[in-house]
Ligand SMILES: NC(=O)c1ccc[n+]([C@@H]2O[C@H](COP(=O)([O-])OP(=O)(O)OC[C@H]3O[C@@H](n4cnc5c(N)ncnc54)[C@H](O)[C@@H]3O)[C@@H](O)[C@H]2O)c1
């Protein structure tokens with residue numbers, strides 16, 4: 001039975017939920033999944049860092065108070081985030097990277113991924129920055145170092161989209177997609193349909209763990225733009241850069257706009273879409289769209305997301321499920337580990 005040693009980089013909502021999952025389910029995974037996980041390192045800018053080569057108590061970590069330097073209160077912990085040491089020297093086989101998404105240059109997460117891959121460690125991440133901005137380089141680095149680089153949670157949280165489309169829709173010649181790809185903005189629009197103001201709806205999304213560290217990334221569409229780039233490059237072989245995708249968010253929509261749409265049998269949705277053109281190029285955009293109530297994406301409410309892939313063989317194939325949430329996204333990290341385990345097991 002395999003035991004993977006895991007280091008958690010960024011110990012906010014997602015990696016803390018992963019620690020909770022490990023605390024509650026690790027024993028069962030031995031028989032269910034054929035492996036178990038041992039946390040050997042944790043590092044976080046706010047909480048500090050801690051290495052325990054013999055294994056740290058996942059339950060204690062999951063219950064750690066969210067106060068500055070909290071990891072220094074545990075034996076051997078420090079107030080500094082010793083990211084490089086935890087990534088390279090904690091003895092981890094897998095780095096679970098879940099620091100904040102930087103939509104501008106993907107840092108420092110991209111460097112964390114590079115350090116790990118260069119050191120021969122598998123990387124699982126929910127961070128959209130490194131994939132959208134440096135995905136090709138990091139995938140090549142992983143290949144050269146014969147390790148896995150998995151990022152299912154970077155699009156639609158725990159809902160399987162990337163692997164599902166790449167594996168089970170392989171050969172279907174996907175030629176475009178459109179979707180609701182941001183939990184926060186869809187949650188905000190749903191709240192506003194119920195009469196709640198924009199600022200209060202954003203505050204609730206933050207409290208529920210859906211929003212980015214800077215929620216303007218959610219409501220201005222920048223987060224969706226990263227996801228559109230990831231999906232287009234993965235599934236349409238598009239080689240898009242972030243600047244190729246036009247982007248408009250939902251912050252200009254008022255309660256009046258939303259109420260008027262409802263009276264007319266329609267709903268505002270933030271849509272991310274990409275289409276293969278006749279010349280083979282791929283065009284992509286992020287924009288609020290007014291959808292009639294009978295549109296398949298119109299009924300998607302709250303933090304739920306959905307994406308419809310179009311293929312000449314199948315027509316539209318739509319996947320829907322949680323688009324954000326701490327535990328839902330932690331599950332995506334587990335699904336990445338399951339995937340790398342099956343790859344490692346067959347080599
Ligand atoms: N929460 C979700 O629903 C969700 C869903 C999908 C993807 N994601 C992505 O997953 C990642 C983590 O999300 P989260 O909700 O846990 O965010 P979070 O803000 O709760 O946690 C991020 C943590 O990273 C730490 N951090 C920031 N900079 C750091 C640095 N330089 N070194 C070490 N630690 C650093 C912060 O202190 C914080 O504790 C983000 O990239 C986010 O975009 C989140």
Ligand SMILES: N[C@@H](CCO)C(=O)O
Nearest residue numbers: 182183184210211212
């Ligand atoms: N802030 C993001 C998290 C998931 O990527 C959202 O609300 O969709």
